[in-house]
Amino acid sequence: MMRTTECEKVALRVDAAVEMPSTPRAGREFGSKNGFNGESRRGESEVGRTVHRIEGPAAAVLDVGSFSARLVVLEPGGSPIDPALTHQTRLRLDRELDADGRLSKCGIAAIAKAVANGMDCAREHGVKDVFPLATSSIRDAVNSREAVREVARETGVELRFLSGRREAELTYVGARRWYGAAGGPLLVLDIGGGTVELSAGAGEQATFARSLPLGARSVTRDWLPAEPPVRSKHVSALRDHVLEEVASALGDVKAELAEHRVVGCSKVLRQLARLAGDRPGKARELHLDDVRAWIPRLSAMPFARRAQLPGISRQRAQQALGGAVVAEALLTVAGGKMTICPWSTRDGLLLTLLDQLTDATGKHRSRPAA
Incomplete structure (x- = not known):
């Protein structure tokens, strides 16, 4: 059984990754190291631009993968090119999987902490509904059900898988x-x-x-x-x-x-x-x-x-x-x-959710990129 002190170290790394102020997203290049499709440096996460509190319906996905838990929010008529809100917490689940594909207790604790951070950010900005997507690093783990159950117990959020x-x-x-x-x-x-x-x-x-x-x-x-x-x-x-x-x-x-x-x-x-x-x-x-x-x-x-x-x-x-x-x-x-x-x-899921909002609200579909 893994010692509590080791799990605390993992939790501390996750905590450190979210201690950043909001920063504007304007001017970031496609593919840049810290852009929308890039990666945070070690120990960082970012909270993207919000021009106002999100009062109405929005499409939101919390994408939990091997290396990050990333929240992206689009408002009706929006696009992944310029999301209303982003938030990212860095993870290293590759280090928390053993040779048999089992997530460690510390890894599950880190997932729960990252999910809590992302959902807290969503709530703080008025986002009510978030699709909590767990990718294959969690879905294919031997103890994926245990991970989902523990994250739900700690956060109230039940991670969802896609086939x-x-x-x-x-x-x-x-x-x-x-x-x-x-x-x-x-x-x-x-x-x-x-x-x-x-x-x-x-x-x-x-x-x-x-x-x-x-x-x-x-x-x-x-x-x-x-x-x-x-x-x-x-x-x-x-x-x-x-x-x-x-x-x-x-x-x-x-x-x-x-x-x-x-x-x-x-x-x-x-x-x-x-x-x-x-x-x-x-x-x-x-x-x-x-x-x-x-x-x-x-x-x-x-x-x-x-x-x-x-x-x-x-x-x-x-x-x-x-x-x-x-x-x-x-x-x-x-x-x-x-x-x-x-x-x-993730972008396809966001756009699909946004289309469903459009059907419900009658607002414009998301604009194409090209």
Whole structure:
């Protein structure tokens, strides 16, 4: 049983992460290190701009993942580009999962603290209804029910899970709203921590959606050695496995997807694009040759060295190689190139909730990004 003092240390880290004043969001670049789709530095969180107290209905999601619990609030007519309110508490659940995939008592306590912080922020700003979304790091834990039960006991908030297929559908919604109808048919790829989501369609909703247990955290744990350097045989075995799984998932529709625009929607893919040389504030593409060239280099690097590379954050350095190998396999199957989209599952969920508000209030739908 873990000692109380160790859990207190985790709780203190979470407390430290929310001791920041409100800061304006104006002028932040797409993909910037501390922007809407970026990451807080160690020990930080941020409370985004609110131009007024939110009095009426709003779409709100508290997205609890491996590395953060992030609250995002949109008002009717709003957009994830310029949310009414954001709040983030940093987590490190990757450190709180044992080899069997069980969350530690300290990890569960940290989740409860982060959820309480996010919900307190929502209430302070007049937000009444929040969708408390727990991602695969909690959903796929061996003791996920215990975690949900304990968080509910401590906070009164029952975390909710989405199926992998539903995550894929919502990621597609996010990508479709980003590109609009003019984007044409889309094949949307999302590498998460626990799973990979594949979705496709030509309209507002996906007509194809699959989820595979090939996330960067999962494949790192299951296929790669605990410490670098990583031998080529391990990389080859993982690559072959991912190629087989993705080809099987797309098998019945692959021919139909040949003319679809390939879009990547995840932090793993954004970080790889940054590593390959793209710059914040620019439209991004990720190419197979670039990813393939980096895999041997990442294989040889210690985690600390990976964390010094452009686009690779310290908390994701350990799973950077696994994410790159999965991305290489996806690019191989999908034609060798993808465009990076800043919106993903959370944004698709927010926009879906906002549409439901629109149906209820009669106010304008959320404006498209493009």
